[in-house]
Amino acid sequence: MRALSFGPSGEGYVRLTAFAYRGETEEAVGRIETRRRGLRAARSRRVRKPEAARPDVRSRASKDSAPRLPRLPARLCPRPRILFVGINPSLRSAAVGHHFAGPGNPFWRLLHAAGLVPEPVSYVDDVRLPSWGLGLTNIVARATRAADEITPAEYVEGRRRLARTIARVRPRIVSFVGLTVYRQFLGPAAGRGAGPKPERISRARVFVVPNPSGRNAAYPGFRDKLVWYRRLRRYADEGEGPP
Numbered sequence: 001m002r003a004l005s006f007g008p009s010g011e012g013y014v015r016l017t018a019f020a021y022r023g024e025t026e027e028a029v030g031r032i033e034t035r036r037r038g039l040r041a042a043r044s045r046r047v048r049k050p051e052a053a054r055p056d057v058r059s060r061a062s063k064d065s066a067p068r069l070p071r072l073p074a075r076l077c078p079r080p081r082i083l084f085v086g087i088n089p090s091l092r093s094a095a096v097g098h099h100f101a102g103p104g105n106p107f108w109r110l111l112h113a114a115g116l117v118p119e120p121v122s123y124v125d126d127v128r129l130p131s132w133g134l135g136l137t138n139i140v141a142r143a144t145r146a147a148d149e150i151t152p153a154e155y156v157e158g159r160r161r162l163a164r165t166i167a168r169v170r171p172r173i174v175s176f177v178g179l180t181v182y183r184q185f186l187g188p189a190a191g192r193g194a195g196p197k198p199e200r201i202s203r204a205r206v207f208v209v210p211n212p213s214g215r216n217a218a219y220p221g222f223r224d225k226l227v228w229y230r231r232l233r234r235y236a237d238e239g240e241g242p243p
Contacts, residue, residue: 069094074137076169077130081236082116083171083204085162086138087147087181087211094143098123099136100212106222107177107212114229116236137165139181147180155184167202173236174204178211179218194219194228196235207232 072089086099093101100107101123108125111117117132129136139158140150162185166174176182182197183190191197197206209228210219219225 069143070097071141072097072099072138072143074135074165075099075126075129076135076137076165077133078169080130080135080169080171081133082173082175082207082232083135083137083166083169084175084177085181085185086136086177087184088138088140088150089143091143091145093123096123099126099138102213104214105212106225109222110212110226110229113226115233116229135169135171137162139184159185163201166204170202171204173207173232174201175207175209175232177209178213178216179208180211182206182208195231205235207235 069091072094076083089099090102092103093099105123108121108123112120116134117129121128126136139162140154141158141161142150142154144150176185179190179192179194186197186199190199194208194210197208199206209232210216210225212225214220216225219228
């Protein structure tokens with residue numbers, strides 16, 4: 001073992017003591033700093049919760065507060081000359097409470113230009129259709145932004161409801177507004193193109209007119225559509241419907 005020697009004034013002892021004190025102090029400071037870092041890390045873990053663990057209050061509130069559009073009522077009367085059947089209401093139609101209310105939708109102009117109504121009309125006049133022997137309904141009642149949002153279950157229920165409506169009001173002609181709704185109701189056996197069809201629905205004759213939407217690529221222009229609405233008028237004038 002090596003002996004330690006000290007000077008007459010004890011300098012060696014003071015230096016050794018100071019060195020030991022400094023070592024102990026640095027060790028204590030290190031322990032304190034380590035503890036502080038641990039506390040900071042623990043607080044950070046408590047504050048920074050995973051995104052999935054935090055409920056999205058704003059999303060839930062916005063869904064709960066989203067307005068529910070009212071059901072758009074059908075315009076019906078007993079034994080109409082023609083019952084028009086659309087796919088489903090647009091969001092705007094449901095919001096304003098009238099059928100075919102989309103900006104620029106030519107349905108109402110087509111009716112007048114074809115001679116199916118006696119005067120110029122707009123969507124606010126849909127309530128007057130029964131007074132002219134016309135009816136208007138949809139195969140699906142729920143309003144959507146686009147028809148591809150409709151579910152298969154909604155079409156199934158819509159076919160049942162539409163069949164009951166036709167049997168109850170007994171129209172002379174059922175005019176499907178567009179091939180999509182015609183095929184959805186009649187199924188795979190449904191024919192192609194606009195015009196008169198061979199099927200009978202509760203003794204009512206069947207006619208398909210083009211969908212009036214401007215996105216209808218098969219009948220893009222107003223006159224392309226008007227041809228078939230005029231043929232529908234002549235078809236309605238040709239013969240007697242069901243007794």
